[in-house]
Amino acid sequence: MTTSNYSQDLNLARIIVVTSGKGGVGKTTTSASFATGLAMKGHRTVVIDFDVGLRNLDLIMGCERRVVYDLINVINGEAALHQALIKDKHTENLSVLPASQTRDKEALTREGIQAVFDELAKDFEYIICDSPAGIEHGALMALYFADEAIITTNPEVSSVRDSDRILGILQSKSRRAEQNLDPVKEHLLLTRYNPTRVEMGDMLNVEDVQEILAIPLLAVVPESKDVLKASNHGVPVIHQQATDAGQAYNDMVARFLGAELPHRFIDAPKKGFFQKVFGSRA
Amino acid sequence: MSLLQFFKSNKSECSASVAKERLQILVAHERLNRSGHDFLPAMKQDILKVIEKYFQVADNTISVRLDNEGDCSTLEVNVQLPENS
Ligand SMILES: Nc1ncnc2c1ncn2[C@@H]1O[C@H](COP(=O)(O)OP(=O)(O)OP(=O)(O)O)[C@@H](O)[C@H]1O
Ligand SMILES: [Mg+2]
Numbered sequence: 001m002t003t004s005n006y007s008q009d010l011n012l013a014r015i016i017v018v019t020s021g022k023g024g025v026g027k028t029t030t031s032a033s034f035a036t037g038l039a040m041k042g043h044r045t046v047v048i049d050f051d052v053g054l055r056n057l058d059l060i061m062g063c064e065r066r067v068v069y070d071l072i073n074v075i076n077g078e079a080a081l082h083q084a085l086i087k088d089k090h091t092e093n094l095s096v097l098p099a100s101q102t103r104d105k106e107a108l109t110r111e112g113i114q115a116v117f118d119e120l121a122k123d124f125e126y127i128i129c130d131s132p133a134g135i136e137h138g139a140l141m142a143l144y145f146a147d148e149a150i151i152t153t154n155p156e157v158s159s160v161r162d163s164d165r166i167l168g169i170l171q172s173k174s175r176r177a178e179q180n181l182d183p184v185k186e187h188l189l190l191t192r193y194n195p196t197r198v199e200m201g202d203m204l205n206v207e208d209v210q211e212i213l214a215i216p217l218l219a220v221v222p223e224s225k226d227v228l229k230a231s232n233h234g235v236p237v238i239h240q241q242a243t244d245a246g247q248a249y250n251d252m253v254a255r256f257l258g259a260e261l262p263h264r265f266i267d268a269p270k271k272g273f274f275q276k277v278f279g280s281r282a
Numbered sequence: 283m284s285l286l287q288f289f290k291s292n293k294s295e296c297s298a299s300v301a302k303e304r305l306q307i308l309v310a311h312e313r314l315n316r317s318g319h320d321f322l323p324a325m326k327q328d329i330l331k332v333i334e335k336y337f338q339v340a341d342n343t344i345s346v347r348l349d350n351e352g353d354c355s356t357l358e359v360n361v362q363l364p365e366n367s
Contacts (some may be wrong), residue, residue: 168313
């Protein structure tokens with residue numbers, strides 16, 4: 001546990017929201033690999049799908065056929081927490097709490113979530129919240145209790161702008177902001193990064209995004225075909241350690257846990273002179 | 283700088299730097315708007331205290347507005363002074 005004034009609560013689980021504002025930037029992909037990575041390092045981790053009505057995390061984690069109960073069932077007292085939690089098949093220490101496919105988002109209440117978190121905190125060190133897109137109720141509920149936030153951002157104007165809005169919300173509407181505690185710790189995760197396009201000058205580079213958002217960079221995840229393949233199989237891409245994306249997520253987890261690693265996947269693969277001048281646009 | 287970038291930058295500004303510039307302006311404005319909601323009431327009270335040193339004014343005779351238009355922000359302070367001042 002790193003933050004000093006967390007002792008406010010009895011539970012000492014660290015709550016981390018993966019959020020973005022903009023949709024489709026890679027929150028669910030990131031939640032799945034990040035949670036898996038923490039568990040692989042031996043940390044008891046649960047990853048929760050907050051995308052009520054549009055659940056997807058179960059598919060990316062490959063446990064969709066084992067979903068019986070969901071977060072809303074637990075909040076409403078229709079199922080016990082242990083009935084809704086799905087133990088991951090590949091990774092020890094890892095559980096998934098799926099979202100409801102049928103209810104509406106309003107079923108997510110602060111009190112309900114608080115109760116679920118308090119119970120989870122008895123068994124888990126890390127609670128990862130996969131936020132829905134937008135800045136409406138579902139997204140606000142996903143970030144409210146967060147101690148840390150993974151600001152998932154694509155190197156693209158609307159994504160950067162939305163990330164900045166989410167930062168504003170974290171700084172004003174989270175529990176930590178409302179109760180004047182230490183602020184939510186913010187991490188920039190730049191994903192779907194294409195170094196070749198950056199070098200061509202038609203994609204924002206890491207420094208640009210970092211300068212605009214002004215938060216510390218946790219990792220750069222390159223645009224990679226392996227992400228789609230991994231989701232086809234329902235195996236988080238971090239398991240594919242031969243791939244760039246898998247290694248990038250591995251670095252992300254290691255850095256999050258305190259390792260100092262140089263950033264990778266920022267530079268385009270070196271090409272010969274002729275390829276540089278006449279080479280294909282990636 | 284690669285040869286390719288050199289040729290490109292001679293023709294026109296690359297689109298990534300246009301994006302960065304637009305974002306910097308936009309984000310600065312949106313942040314100002316956000317914080318505006320927080321500090322405006324406090325600033326209004328501060329301004330009022332200064333004015334009260336010289337004039338007798340009531341709380342409701344001062345209005346403070348922050349506006350963003352294009353790439354220019356304006357702070358509009360309106361104070362209605364009593365008739366006999
Ligand atoms: N690094 C990457 N390289 C290539 N494709 C990626 C990468 N990360 C995510 N994707 C793809 O982008 C799409 C959206 O990803 P994902 O579902 O993780 O985003 P999301 O932010 O959770 O979306 P939503 O806002 O709808 O919940 C998916 O098709 C996924 O395979
Ligand atoms: Mg998602």
